Amino acid sequence: MNGIFITFEGPDGAGKTTQLRMLADDLKKLGHDVLVTREPGGTAISDLIRSIILDPAHKEMVDQAEVLLYAASRAQHVHQLILPALKAGRIVLCDRFIDASVAYQAYGLGIEVDIVKEISRYASSGLEATRTYILDVPVEVSMARLQGRASASGTNAQQLDRIEQKHVDYHSRVRAGFHQIAADHPERVRVVNANRSEMEIATEIWEDCNRLLEEHISV
Ligand SMILES: Nc1ncnc2c1ncn2[C@@H]1O[C@H](COP(=O)(O)OP(=O)(O)O)[C@@H](O)[C@H]1O
Ligand SMILES: Cc1cn([C@H]2C[C@H](O)[C@@H](COP(=O)(O)OP(=O)(O)O)O2)c(=O)[nH]c1=O
Numbered sequence: 001m002n003g004i005f006i007t008f009e010g011p012d013g014a015g016k017t018t019q020l021r022m023l024a025d026d027l028k029k030l031g032h033d034v035l036v037t038r039e040p041g042g043t044a045i046s047d048l049i050r051s052i053i054l055d056p057a058h059k060e061m062v063d064q065a066e067v068l069l070y071a072a073s074r075a076q077h078v079h080q081l082i083l084p085a086l087k088a089g090r091i092v093l094c095d096r097f098i099d100a101s102v103a104y105q106a107y108g109l110g111i112e113v114d115i116v117k118e119i120s121r122y123a124s125s126g127l128e129a130t131r132t133y134i135l136d137v138p139v140e141v142s143m144a145r146l147q148g149r150a151s152a153s154g155t156n157a158q159q160l161d162r163i164e165q166k167h168v169d170y171h172s173r174v175r176a177g178f179h180q181i182a183a184d185h186p187e188r189v190r191v192v193n194a195n196r197s198e199m200e201i202a203t204e205i206w207e208d209c210n211r212l213l214e215e216h217i218s219v
Contacts (some may be wrong), residue, residue: 003086004216005127006209007097011136012164013146014194015109015201019135020093022202023209027091035085038095040073042111043080049073054161061162067105067119074098075123083127091197097129099181099189104163107177127186131212133205134178139171 006023008016020036040050052058053069071202074097085092098120106116137145146164182189190208194201 013142103177
């Protein structure tokens with residue numbers, strides 16, 4: 001596999017999408033072939049599953065169904081889109097991946113970590129990110145950014161998706177889960193302080209990503 005697979009993780013509203021777009025623009029300016037995608041989503045089937053998972057009306061969804069729906073969305077995404085792009089040598093930037101299932105479904109909901117990892121491993125046929133940036137912000141900051149994004153787009157707090165509407169305690173467990181994932185995978189994961197300006201964050205990610213590209217080329 002010649003491509004490079006980079007994932008962005010962190011709480012809702014941490015600034016993942018913003019940073020992913022900035023990195024994609026900078027990489028494209030250097031002539032790299034970049035694929036930008038996201039989970040849940042990225043293919044027609046995965047997007048349909050996304051709308052089922054995030055619909056605020058689906059309050060009765062049981063935890064097992066939630067884990068398996070994220071995994072089903074991921075299976076289609078990995079095999080239809082990500083693996084072919086990596087085989088073609090592209091740089092794939094993905095907004096969330098398996099770490100999100102571990103942070104939200106395992107640490108957040110309380111499902112056993114090994115079960116969530118095993119289901120995700122099966123769904124993705126063992127694909128792992130080359131590098132993961134976890135954008136870390138206090139829960140109050142990410143919540144405030146989400147509210148800001150919602151009002152900028154003319155929606156209100158009641159229209160946040162099903163996961164975003166969950167309680168602060170849940171989001172605190174998710175954040176702690178991301179810290180644990182970083183501690184478990186120091187080679188792959190970089191925790192980036194996202195409670196700074198967009199440009200400061202982008203610079204740190206850009207410098208690390210350049211080192212990664214150099215290592216990749218020299219292999
Ligand atoms: N470093 C930052 N400082 C302040 N606001 C930010 C920063 N990065 C992103 N935002 C804003 O916060 C909101 C959420 O950002 P977004 O990139 O959509 O986050 P995510 O994809 O992690 O949910 C958006 O309104 C965005 O403009
Ligand atoms: C990929 C994935 C996402 N999620 C959640 C996190 C988000 O609340 C939601 C949608 O992700 P996303 O679109 O990235 O939301 P945001 O841009 O607001 O950060 O799905 C999981 O709970 N498990 C997963 O495996």
